[in-house]
Amino acid sequence: MKRYLLLLLTIGVLAACKTKKKPGGGADEPMTFEDFKALFTPGVLPYKLTADTLRMPLADSLSVDTADVHRFLTDTLTKGDYGKNERVKLFPLQLIPGNEVDFMVLKAVGKSQTTGYLCFLDKKGKYLNRIRVANTGSADGSVMGVNIDSKNVIKISTEKKLSGSNTALKEEFYAVGKDGNTQLIMTNSNGPTNPGQIFNPIDTLPRKHKFSGDYTSGEMNIVSIRDGDDPKTFLFFITFSKDNGNCKGELSGKGHYIAGNRGEFKDKESSCGISFQFSSGRVSIREIGGCGAYRGIKCFFEGGFGRKKK
Structure with missing residues (x-):
């Protein structure tokens, strides 16, 4: 009788372990997209992300597995910003509903720099596109930040230190369509310009x-x-x-x-x-x-x- 009760107890424990779900854990029950979205803090517009905010450290336990980012978003998220063998940790920040698309904000931390990316998803959660919107310091000494207003206009601000206490500020305003493509609609800059000089917004890509x-x-x-x-x-x-x-x-x-x-x-x-x-x-x-x-x-x-x- 004792053996019979012990056998039933063992079967019950194994069954409980099998049905208990660990989001994103193991090959048997991989993370679902709903699990992935739950890692992001729900947000509303307007939204702002600055270089100072990017510099604030986050616990490693808050990072998201790179494989999950590749599966639900894109495997080229950090392309062009980090070395091929550079280890980069990814942190989910905000999930914000928009008019045409929804916005998903991620933070990438590497040895060389810390970067903010804005991903565009359609209303069914399908990944469409991403743009680089914030940075703690590029090779030329400039820093970037982003602001998305209530009308879904994306403003990317790039600030660069000049001689002395002078700084040059460049603001680029983008609209985003249902397909996730962005359209540059206006540029403001107080930086020095030379006669015949053209400002090229994609020059560094x-x-x-x-x-x-x-x-x-x-x-x-x-x-x-x-x-x-x-x-x-x-x-x-x-x-x-x-x-x-x-x-x-x-x-x-x-x-x-x-x-x-x-x-x-x-x-x-x-x-x-x-x-x-x-x-x-x-x-x-x-x-x-x-x-x-x-x-x-x-x-x-x-x-x-x-x-x-x-």
Whole structure:
């Protein structure tokens, strides 16, 4: 009888252990997306993340497993910011509902720097895109912070120390669409500028793809191409000034490479589209839709541009 009771007790204990769930633990019961979301503090807009906030230490026990970030978000979250073999700890910060997309904020801590990333998720929780929005110190001595207002406009502020007590502040304002793509809508800067100097908002992004680089036509006309999240996409920034400055245009976004040496951009918010034709050391662009919202009425996004040496 005692043996029978002991056997029943053993079976009961094993059954209890089997049904008890440990979020994110073990290969039998991996972390679910609901478990992953629960690691983030619920937030509301407006939201602000500064370099000083990033510097505040967090307990290692609050970090999230890199494998879970790769599974639910992206395996390229810290791409371009940390060395290949550099150990980086990831911390979940905030989960904030937005109008078009929801915002998920993560903190990355490495040996070289601490960085804040803003991830965009659709309303079903599918990862769409990410941007780097905060940093405790880049190689040039600048620091970054972000503010998202109640209208979902993202302002990224970059501050750089100059000589003495002087600082240069640059503010970039972005809108984000349902697909997670961002659109630069305005730039403010109190930093020193030189005649003929162009502010390029994607200048410091990676340029490893064979077509990535800066293409120019005169001093005030540039087509800047940078690496996308994968080999089939690219980021671009176009600015031009024609007719002695009487007609200007500026546009940035995310394009896709298509057959041959061609690329294409289609604006989700309007009929604007740009075609890119790459050749040896050159790129030609032309409008394939009305882009009047981004340029003067008497000029177009068109022409050939020669590649500038890095």
